Amino acid sequence: MNKIAIVTGAGAGIGRAVALKLLANNYEVYLAGRTISKLDETKSLAGEAGERAYVLQVDVAKPDQVKAAFHKIYEKSGRLDLLFNNAGIGAAPVLCDDLPVDDWINVVNTNLNGSYFCAREAFGIMRMQSPQGGRIINNGSISATTPRPFSAPYTATKHAITGLTKSLSLDGRPYDIACGQIDIGNAATDMTEVMQKGVPQANLELKPEPVMPVENVASAVLYMDSLALDANVQFMTVMATKMPFIGRG
Numbered sequence: 001m002n003k004i005a006i007v008t009g010a011g012a013g014i015g016r017a018v019a020l021k022l023l024a025n026n027y028e029v030y031l032a033g034r035t036i037s038k039l040d041e042t043k044s045l046a047g048e049a050g051e052r053a054y055v056l057q058v059d060v061a062k063p064d065q066v067k068a069a070f071h072k073i074y075e076k077s078g079r080l081d082l083l084f085n086n087a088g089i090g091a092a093p094v095l096c097d098d099l100p101v102d103d104w105i106n107v108v109n110t111n112l113n114g115s116y117f118c119a120r121e122a123f124g125i126m127r128m129q130s131p132q133g134g135r136i137i138n139n140g141s142i143s144a145t146t147p148r149p150f151s152a153p154y155t156a157t158k159h160a161i162t163g164l165t166k167s168l169s170l171d172g173r174p175y176d177i178a179c180g181q182i183d184i185g186n187a188a189t190d191m192t193e194v195m196q197k198g199v200p201q202a203n204l205e206l207k208p209e210p211v212m213p214v215e216n217v218a219s220a221v222l223y224m225d226s227l228a229l230d231a232n233v234q235f236m237t238v239m240a241t242k243m244p245f246i247g248r249g
Contacts, residue, residue: 002052003225004077006030006070008060008118009087011038013189014139014217016045018084021218023049030073032056033087060087060114061106070121079129082225083122085115086139088157090191093150093200104153111157112164119168119179126177133176133229137221138165142185142237142245149200162235169234178232180224185239187214201244212240 005022009015010031022029023046031039036057043053054076058069073080088111091103119136126134140161147155161181168179186192188211198206217238224233239245 003027003081004030004073004079005082005084005225006032006056006073006080006118006122007084007086008032008058008114010042011035012042013191014184014187014214015084015086016042017187017214017218018086018221019053020046020049021215021222022082023053025222026052027082028052028054028077030054030056030069032058032060032069034059060118061109063113063117066114066117066121070118070125074125079134080122080125081134083118083134083136084139084221085118085136087111087114087118088139088141088154090151091153093148095150096152099153107153108157111154112160115161116164119164123168123172123177126172127175131176133178135225135229135232136168136172136177136179137224138179138181140165140181140183140235142183142239144181144183146245149202149204165235169232176229178227178229180233181235182217182220182224183235183237183239184217185237185245186211186243187217187238187240188212189214207244209244210240210242212238 005027007019010019011033019029033039039055043050056069058065091107138161141158143155144158144162165181195209198208220238
């Protein structure tokens with residue numbers, strides 16, 4: 001029987017790569033995101049495997065939309081085996097006192113609240129279904145441990161994702177719900193194109209940074225979910241080998 005998965009932020013970048021990898025490995029995948037055209041493009045890129053892809057237009061920052069989306073999954077597929085909690089946004093790279101309060105709120109609503117809303121619905125399905133259990137994988141980012149300059153909103157939410165991951169992992173134990181986190185550094189997507197041109201370092205010097213193919217992230221997520229539910233990759237860091245992260249950069 002095919003595993004049932006939902007990938008948020010599936011219309012581009014990491015979410016698209018993971019969704020395509022899961023489809024290529026016989027999952028049924030719900031492609032969740034705000035823009036139907038981008039989700040349809042992901043579905044079309046899957047070729048024949050796209051027959052097992054279902055588009056869900058949802059803004060993860062809106063709990064009523066999240067609840068309705070997960071209800072559709074349960075109605076159609078009868079269970080859920082994997083949530084890849086990936087949807088996220090950033091804010092302008094400015095000092096905190098120059099950042100509009102609304103921008104802070106938007107990042108928190110999408111990255112943290114949205115991840116919680118999705119995890120909440122997935123947890124409920126996984127706890128009540130038979131056979132019981134499933135896996136939640138949160139996209140934490142390297143910013144979950146180490147910030148870049150001018151990144152307070154994004155970094156704060158990603159640090160919070162680590163706390164969410166640990167709490168879900170602990171609370172899921174009695175129900176065979178495993179929760180892990182993947183921290184990604186410099187995967188080559190549209191969002192990281194700027195890194196190859198130059199981004200601020202800790203000393204504020206602008207330097208280009210190496211990137212890695214996003215396929216590495218997709219393979220890592222597939223591996224994390226390949227384990228039986230009595231084993232869990234609690235935290236995994238997948239990064240461009242030569243990026244300035246380890247040591248003093």
